[in-house]
Amino acid sequence: MAEIRIDLDTLPTPEQAAFVEAAVRNSFRVSAFDWQSDGVTITHEDTDSTDAMAAMARRFTFIAKNIDKDLVFHNDVPIRFTDDPQPELERRRDVIPIEPGFYSFQGDVLRVLHALNHSVQKMAAEFDAVEQEHPAVWPVRLFKMIDYFREFPQQMILCAPVKDDFKSRSEFSKRFGNDADFETVPMDELMADAKYGLQPAVCDCCYYTLEGAKNLQNGFYTTANRVFRNESSATNQLDRLTNFTVRDIMFVGNEEFVLESRQRIIERLSKFLTSLGVNAKIETANDPFFANESAMKSVFQNVHRLKYELLAYIPHLDKEIATGSINLHTDFFGRAFNIEASDGSVAHSGCIGVGMERMTYALFCQHGADLKDWPHPVLSFLGLDA
Ligand SMILES: [Zn+2]
Numbered sequence: 001m002a003e004i005r006i007d008l009d010t011l012p013t014p015e016q017a018a019f020v021e022a023a024v025r026n027s028f029r030v031s032a033f034d035w036q037s038d039g040v041t042i043t044h045e046d047t048d049s050t051d052a053m054a055a056m057a058r059r060f061t062f063i064a065k066n067i068d069k070d071l072v073f074h075n076d077v078p079i080r081f082t083d084d085p086q087p088e089l090e091r092r093r094d095v096i097p098i099e100p101g102f103y104s105f106q107g108d109v110l111r112v113l114h115a116l117n118h119s120v121q122k123m124a125a126e127f128d129a130v131e132q133e134h135p136a137v138w139p140v141r142l143f144k145m146i147d148y149f150r151e152f153p154q155q156m157i158l159c160a161p162v163k164d165d166f167k168s169r170s171e172f173s174k175r176f177g178n179d180a181d182f183e184t185v186p187m188d189e190l191m192a193d194a195k196y197g198l199q200p201a202v203c204d205c206c207y208y209t210l211e212g213a214k215n216l217q218n219g220f221y222t223t224a225n226r227v228f229r230n231e232s233s234a235t236n237q238l239d240r241l242t243n244f245t246v247r248d249i250m251f252v253g254n255e256e257f258v259l260e261s262r263q264r265i266i267e268r269l270s271k272f273l274t275s276l277g278v279n280a281k282i283e284t285a286n287d288p289f290f291a292n293e294s295a296m297k298s299v300f301q302n303v304h305r306l307k308y309e310l311l312a313y314i315p316h317l318d319k320e321i322a323t324g325s326i327n328l329h330t331d332f333f334g335r336a337f338n339i340e341a342s343d344g345s346v347a348h349s350g351c352i353g354v355g356m357e358r359m360t361y362a363l364f365c366q367h368g369a370d371l372k373d374w375p376h377p378v379l380s381f382l383g384l385d386a
Contacts, residue, residue, distance in 0.1 A: 101232025218253030
């Protein structure tokens with residue numbers, strides 16, 4: 001019998017302790033865990049592998065930090081501005097309405113949007129993420145492989161061309177000249193079948209391109225792109241758009257790597273929100289990413305939160321809006337696309353995504369319509385102080 005002592009900052013919850021115990025007991029012969037507020041003592045019979053056991057217990061204690069917490073982080077800074085900034089942003093044409101749910105951006109709004117994208121991109125670089133660029137449309141095959149049409153028909157926007165024959169093309173061009181009376185175009189006999197659709201998320205193409213991979217090394221990826229959802233704001237504001245920009249950081253590999261990466265990124269994102277001086281939270285979402293059956297079977301996963309949201313407070317609406325999310329997909333994409341991690345297991349994956357328009361909107365709502373009023377450290381963090 002031997003003992004290992006690991007120091008802790010706080011006493012873990014019973015669920016967190018059970019998670020660490022299950023993981024360590026899986027690999028080592030442990031007779032007892034004794035949890036105290038400042039540390040844990042592990043009594044064991046594996047005297048040859050003390051170091052490996054201590055390393056594993058430390059790693060899983062880190063992974064377990066948030067597993068049964070609903071509120072992971074709250075940057076509860078005072079609110080300085082309570083007015084709706086949008087009228088002023090539209091007046092100076094930083095925001096130009098096109099249609100409900102569609103806007104053009106320029107000026108300071110666009111500068112902030114680009115700076116946010118760049119700062120999440122820099123965060124990805126700290127994890128040595130591979131930068132990727134994907135198409136903004138998905139083939140129907142991709143939608144089918146992840147059963148998207150069944151799960152989210154309300155969000156779909158499919159694309160279809162005019163039929164590839166002279167009769168359809170000439171009839172179409174006659175019917176829809178600018179002298180004709182129409183406001184929408186019916187999907188009728190002149191139109192061909194949809195072979196692709198506008199992408200509703202930025203990261204799925206990353207997993208799609210890994211289809212059939214064997215011996216995939218644990219790794220990070222990042223991409224920014226436009227996503228499309230069949231929705232728009234009830235009040236015609238920037239809080240809900242049909243077409244918006246998201247930067248994701250994805251992590252793909254074995255289960256331990258994915259859980260550990262998520263915890264590392266949650267801590268990094270908390271620092272990011274602090275640097276933005278934004279009143280925001282990281283909290284469990286009510287609509288988890290699809291929890292497939294295998295997720296429920298695992299001893300690890302029943303205490304994990306599958307989805308967290310980055311919620312920013314919008315003072316003039318007196319409500320919080322989701323400006324990003326942290327998702328654990330378990331082995332959903334690994335199974336859908338037959339991806340095998342380097343240890344031979346089905347690959348797990350997770351991602352964090354930051355919605356650029358919504359985060360930009362939250363910053364203008366909280367810091368004011370004029371960059372002159374923004375806290376200097378925030379401008380300097382975004383590289384906008386020059
Ligand atoms: Zn994602």
